[in-house]
Amino acid sequence: MTKDPELSALYQKIEQNGRLSPAEGLVLLERASWLELGQLAAERRKARIGDDWASYTMFRIINYTNICSIDCAFCSFKQKPGDQRAYVLSAEEVVQKAQEAHEKGADQIFLQGGVNLELGLDYYLGLLSALKSRFGCHIRGFSPVELRDMAKAVGLPLPRLVGELKAAGLDSVPGAGAEILVERVRDLLSPNKCSPEEWAGILSECHAQGLKGSANIVFGSVETPKEVIEHLDLVRRTQDQTQGFNSFIPWTFQPQTKDFPVQKVLHHQYLKVLALCRLYLDNIDQLEVSVMVLGPEIGKLALHMGANDISSPVLEENVLRSFGVSSEEQARKLIEAAGLRPRRRDFSYRFLE
Ligand code: SF4
Incomplete structure (x- = not known):
């Protein structure tokens, strides 16, 4: 261990x-060594939740629309209304995609879209109730910026909107769109998204209404180490107040557009941030590693450096599968190859075995 007295x-x-x-x-x-x-972080994980197992879950993301008015600098998904590739899925199309996921063993759906100001409240309620009545599944959906602008577009105060969505079947919310929760970074990357305070305020309202969820960080762009800590601190303060984050996931930016400055995050740098998340976020028990971005080898290592979950195999047809974890069997094998006992869990971190 270190000879630096401050680190010691x-x-x-x-x-x-x-x-x-x-x-x-x-x-x-x-200054600390990543190892x-x-x-x-491994010791903290063992003390808090045990270390002879790792979990995974089974869900499918359904991007119900790619029309978006927000214009984040890093995004290649967004389209403007009328663009050739712009789409809005009908409730029947969403149900069809959920059916495909169901056949592959996924019992949960994650609804995520662009911020499409042309969609009315009936559209969202229709999606939720169609999924709920057909599958009775857990539905996670709608990031803070989707909720903020949905409330404006449909003319409802946020608490009323959240209540309506919950009554129609929404079970939990992601902390998506957080990237780095610091004004300077948001001004550069996504000036039209929620401010850090808006992000925390919208999720606090969801948590207060019983819609818990996750939080994340996406790093590897223009942020400084101090801004990484500011981000983690806002998440920790929000969690102190709401206890609404079931899990936390560190991601890295992936190159999507030519103009966006992505820094290469080396594997040991990712693992260092992951370990720090385990240690700094002392009020969130579940820490997920993004195997889909980092690959199975780093994923296995991460499970011994503070992480305890690999999220879900990728079940969509159109996304990156280069890391080959695209079924429940492969998820379980990855965990076993790390020397751990696989445990399936749901979005609420209820363990199913
Ligand atoms: S809000 Fe989401 S979909 Fe819209 S531009 Fe930003 S990242 Fe892309």
Whole structure:
């Protein structure tokens, strides 16, 4: 272990379960060794939730529309109304996609779209009730920016909108669209998305109405280490108030558009941030590794450096499958290859075995 006295004192504080301050988190991110942080994160995982298992879940993302008014710098998915590739799926088409997922073993649906101001409340309620009546499945959906602009477009205050969506079948919400929750970064990457305070406020309202979910960070663009810590601190403060985040997932930016500055995040740098997430977010038990982005080898290592979940195999036809985890069997094999016992769970982190 380190000979740096400041780091040594921080490691001791971590071993005694002390809460890290933002300044301490920054010292760790800038100066600690990734292996030492990984070891501390593995010990924290063992103490909090055990370390002889890892979990996965089975869901399908359905992108119900790609029309979006937000214009994030990194996004290649968005289309303008009338564009050749613009689409809005009908409720029947969404049900059809859910049926395909059901046949592949997925019992949960994740609805995610662009911010399409032309869709009315009936459209969203129709999607939810069609899925619920057909499958009775858990439905996760609608990021904070989708909810913010949906409320404006349909003319309802946010709490009423959330209540209507919940009554129609919405079960949980993602913390998607967070990227880096710092004004400077958002001004550069996604100035029209929610501000950090809006993001936290919208999710707090959802959590208060019983719609819990996840949170994430997407790094590897223009952020500084200090801004990574600011992001984690906002998530931790929100969780202190709501207890609504079941899990946290660190992602890295993937190159989508030519103009967007993606930094290459080396594998050990990803693992270091992942380990820090386990240590800094002392109020979120479940930490997921993005195997789809990093690949199975790093995924297996991450399960021994603080992470305990590999999320879901990719069940869509049109997305990256280069890492080959596209079935439940492959997800279980990956976990077993890491020397751990696979456990299937649902979006709410109820373990099904
Ligand atoms: S809000 Fe989502 S879909 Fe719209 S531009 Fe941003 S990332 Fe793309």
